[in-house]
Amino acid sequence: MDGAGGRAVTLVGIGADGWAGLASSARGALGCAGVVLGARRQLDLLPEDVQALRVAWPTPLRPALGCLVAEHRAAGLVVLASGDPMWFGIGRALVEELGSEAVRVVPHPSSVSLACARLGWPVEDTTVVSAVGRPVSAVARELHDGVRLLVLSADASTPAAVADLLRDRGFGASEVVVLEQLGSTYEQRVEGVAATWVAPPGAALNVVAVGCRRSREGTVEPRLSLVPGLPDEAYDHDGQLTKREVRAVTLAALAPAPGELLWDVGGGSGSIAIEWLRSHRTCRAVSVETRPDRAARIIGNAARLGVPGLRVVTGAAPGALDGLPAPDAVFVGGGLTAPGLLEACWSALRPGGRLVANTVTLESEALLARWYAAHGGELTRVAVSHAVPVGGFTGWRAGMPVTQWAVVKPVAR
Structure with a gap:
């Protein structure tokens, strides 16, 4: 499949389980690639027999994306992304840059799907907020009694920041579960309550699950409806x-x-x-x-x-x-x-x-x-x-x- 501007780019989702968790179509694409673009952590998950040139993303990524794709596209380019690339991932930017006809997407189960599987939460009833490159304060919009909330963490500091926000907004009674390195052999979970959260920083790769519970005592925070006309x-x-x-x-x-x-x-x-x-x-x-x-x-x-x-x-x-x-x-x-x-x-x-x-x-x-x-x-x-x-x-x-x-x-x- 070729786009108007040259060879199609293949976008492969990869999980914390690395090469072992990839489908045959994803392995085949990587085996034929001339260049693989991705985060250093993702590139390090590939075995040595993937012969492609490995190029790590620069920071900031978005301004450099067009030039990197143009430079390496003719060589047979594969882009690595975490989980499902079209879910809060690089997929949006790549399609905006090249057009959907020039991008072949090979997804992997997202961290959201894995987290909901571990927790027994229906995905369609779970609210997701990304804190990757975004302020954690965006979580505040979603705080309502009984809501099941997943926060995609920027790094190991995100769980504590989420717990602090929950306490500040009158949701200290909320149950918090940190799911680290989902899908890998090092996967683990840390559980607690926002009001007493003291867990030390763990793995940088984590998702924070929150069972939202408004504190019944000691809070003066007004109830914040999504209907216009807040107090x-x-x-x-x-x-x-x-x-x-x-x-x-x-x-x-x-x-x-x-x-x-x-x-x-x-x-x-x-x-x-x-x-x-x-x-x-x-x-x-x-x-x-x-x-x-x-x-x-x-x-x-x-x-x-x-x-x-x-x-x-x-x-x-x-x-x-x-x-x-x-x-x-x-x-x-x-x-x-x-x-x-x-x-x-x-x-x-x-x-x-x-x-x-x-x-x-x-x-x-x-x-x-x-x-x-x-x-x-x-x-x-x-x-x-x-x-x-x-x-x-x-x-x-x-x-x-x-x-x-x-x-x-x-x-x-």
């Missing part, structure tokens, strides 16, 4: 926060979908972008905030709430929007009256995308009314009152009403 106390803020009820209405109007990109303009505490990202693991967001202290606060909130991938741009819009990828949705929560802001957002928005703007001031409300008259959409006023003590009785305290304009950009016909 206000979930956020560190200086008062610049879209309040819970308005936030839920706003996210409903923004209508996040998998893979879509949000611009959160006037980020404040980052709540809109954060809850957009929490709606699906493939959602993307950029939060634009003028003040550096608030930008730092957004970064902290995003990490604590399990979406460390939120990109934060510090600067004033519309200038700070220059060069950003075109959004599928835009939320403007501040700075509406800045000259050219709405024009820049509307121009950048993809056809069929949604723009939502909130305001509490008469000046910005007048601006939204003009845009509503010109472009249609929905103009809504949201008013929320909360019950509060009034002497020995209870009465309603009204918050400032929020005017919201929501519109879908027309698709050209």
Whole structure:
């Protein structure tokens, strides 16, 4: 099988059991290879009678991938990867580089499949988070009572980092099992509870299994639903926060979908972008905030709430929007009256995308009314009152009403 750019590249998954665990098709591909690319640990698993030139991946890998493949492809290139290469592996990058028709994949059972087999967990009911090249804080998004969670470790320090996070987020009662060197003759497991986890670092090749259990006592962490409208106390803020009820209405109007990109303009505490990202693991967001202290606060909130991938741009819009990828949705929560802001957002928005703007001031409300008259959409006023003590009785305290304009950009016909 040859791709448009030359000979096909074979991508072989290999486990900790090395050569002994490879199928005949994988052994055959390696036996015929002129060059084998892979991590040094994986290359060392091959026997001496594999005569191919062995080339270890550089660091960082991704920028060098295209050049390495181009250099060695004509010689008959095989790429080694851990387990199933299309599961959090090099397979994605290789297919993006060459196209699927130019890559032949020979998978091996993934560490996830092996871990679930050892634990007796159904794979389809198990949540997986990778900490390989990613912050461990991404685990926080998945913490819910009763969830079975597998964390793909970066190294031997990951289990302790996961246990620390579980304690910090009120899940110290969670059962933790570290499965080391799955599939090899050195395979072992270490078990404990997050609240008392003291196991020393073990093998670098490991998977952390967590049976999530929320601690019933001694925690003040709010419950974090995946439905928009997290408790206000979930956020560190200086008062610049879209309040819970308005936030839920706003996210409903923004209508996040998998893979879509949000611009959160006037980020404040980052709540809109954060809850957009929490709606699906493939959602993307950029939060634009003028003040550096608030930008730092957004970064902290995003990490604590399990979406460390939120990109934060510090600067004033519309200038700070220059060069950003075109959004599928835009939320403007501040700075509406800045000259050219709405024009820049509307121009950048993809056809069929949604723009939502909130305001509490008469000046910005007048601006939204003009845009509503010109472009249609929905103009809504949201008013929320909360019950509060009034002497020995209870009465309603009204918050400032929020005017919201929501519109879908027309698709050209």
